[in-house]
Amino acid sequence: GENVEQHPSTLSVQEGDSAVIKCTYSDSASNYFPWYKQELGKRPQLIIDIRSNVGEKKDQRIAVTLNKTAKHFSLHITETQPEDSAVYFCAASYSNKLVFGAGTILRVKS
Amino acid sequence: ETGVTQTPRHLVMGMTNKKSLKCEQHLGHNAMYWYKQSAKKPLELMFVYSLEERVENNSVPSRFSPECPNSSHLFLHLHTLQPEDSALYLCASSLGQTTGELFFGEGSRLTVL
Numbered sequence: 001g002e003n004v005e006q007h008p009s010t011l012s013v014q015e016g017d018s019a020v021i022k023c024t025y026s027d028s029a030s031n032y033f034p035w036y037k038q039e040l041g042k043r044p045q046l047i048i049d050i051r052s053n054v055g056e057k058k059d060q061r062i063a064v065t066l067n068k069t070a071k072h073f074s075l076h077i078t079e080t081q082p083e084d085s086a087v088y089f090c091a092a093s094y095s096n097k098l099v100f101g102a103g104t105i106l107r108v109k110s
Numbered sequence: 111e112t113g114v115t116q117t118p119r120h121l122v123m124g125m126t127n128k129k130s131l132k133c134e135q136h137l138g139h140n141a142m143y144w145y146k147q148s149a150k151k152p153l154e155l156m157f158v159y160s161l162e163e164r165v166e167n168n169s170v171p172s173r174f175s176p177e178c179p180n181s182s183h184l185f186l187h188l189h190t191l192q193p194e195d196s197a198l199y200l201c202a203s204s205l206g207q208t209t210g211e212l213f214f215g216e217g218s219r220l221t222v223l
Contacts, residue, residue, distance in 0.1 A: 004152065034211070043114075043200070043214040044153075089153065096207055097166060100153040 002027060002094045006101025013080050015110045023090035023101050024072040032093035033066060033073045038103075039086045047088075048075070080108045113137040116201050116215035123191065124223050131186040131218045133201030141207040142184040144176060147198040147217070159184060160207035191222045 003026045013019050025033075034049035050057045050064045050073065057064050061080075066073040073092075077084055085108045091098040113136045123129050135142065144156040158166035159178040173195075175187040184201055198219050202212040 006152075009150070032210075036212075043216045044212075045214070046211045049211070091153075097155055097158065098212065099155075102150060102152045 002099045004090060004092050004099050004101040006090050006104060008104060009102065010105045010107070012107045012109060015080060015082060015108055017080055019075075019077045019080050019084070019106055019108075021075045021088055021090070021104045021106070022072060023074070023092070024070075025092035025099075026071065027092070027094055028068075028071065030071075030092040030094060032098075033064070034091050034098070035064060035075050036089045036091070036100075037086045038089065044089060077106075080106075082108050082110050084108050114201060114203055114213050114215040116199075116218050118218060119216065120219045120221075122221045122223065123188065125191060125193075127191075128187070128189045130188065131199055131201075131220075133184040133186075133215055135182055135184075135201075135203040135213070137203055137205075137213060139203035139205050139213070140181055141204045142178060142181075143202040143204075143212070144184065144186050145200040145202060145214075147200055153200070157186075158207065165207060188220070191220075193222050196220055196222045 005024045031052040036044040037047045038044040048062050061078045063076045087103045089103045090101045115134045117132045141160045146154040155168050156170045157176040162178050177185040198217040200217045201215040
């Protein structure tokens with residue numbers, strides 16, 4: 001069935017270090033993979049997305065990679081800052097809807 | 111502001127109460143969604159409306175009843191809820207029903223006593 005696994009569930013990094021969050025999906029027909037950031041008490045907001053016709057996408061300190069063969073995709077945050085602390089959700093498209101992972105709590109320690 | 115507004119932000123209700131959650135979007139989007147967010151669980155899609163027609167009902171119990179009177183407004187009517195229904199209920203909208211960016215509201219925090 002439709003399933004998105006996300007790891008790790010929590011991640012603590014020192015300010016300036018990199019953070020990597022990984023997701024796997026089950027349906028090879030999935031073609032859209034967004035990442036959402038949710039700060040404490042706030043709404044989820046899209047930070048980056050990738051479609052299945054590309055393998056990598058970058059936006060300043062954030063990058064997403066996609067491996068269609070292995071059915072996994074990852075979020076990479078470089079030079080982490082305290083304001084990067086939040087919950088990050090990955091998602092994969094299934095039949096015109098999005099299925100979300102369970103989220104990763106990222107804590108950036110200064 | 112993302113243009114998606116939810117009211118109330120917080121709601122406490124007993125199991126026999128009837129209440130409603132309201133969502134309004136000013137983005138000119140054609141699709142609206144209700145999601146349930148519980149601690150340490152994935153966001154759960156509940157309902158999808160596209161051009162005011164319900165296109166998805168994700169096996170949601172009948173004690174949750176959605177209503178979409180027009181493309182800008184979405185309601186979730188609540189009746190005889192259970193304590194396990196306590197969660198953050200998020201409304202979202204998108205330009206079309208095919209996958210693209212979801213714009214979320216700030217959510218309605220529901221507590222069922």
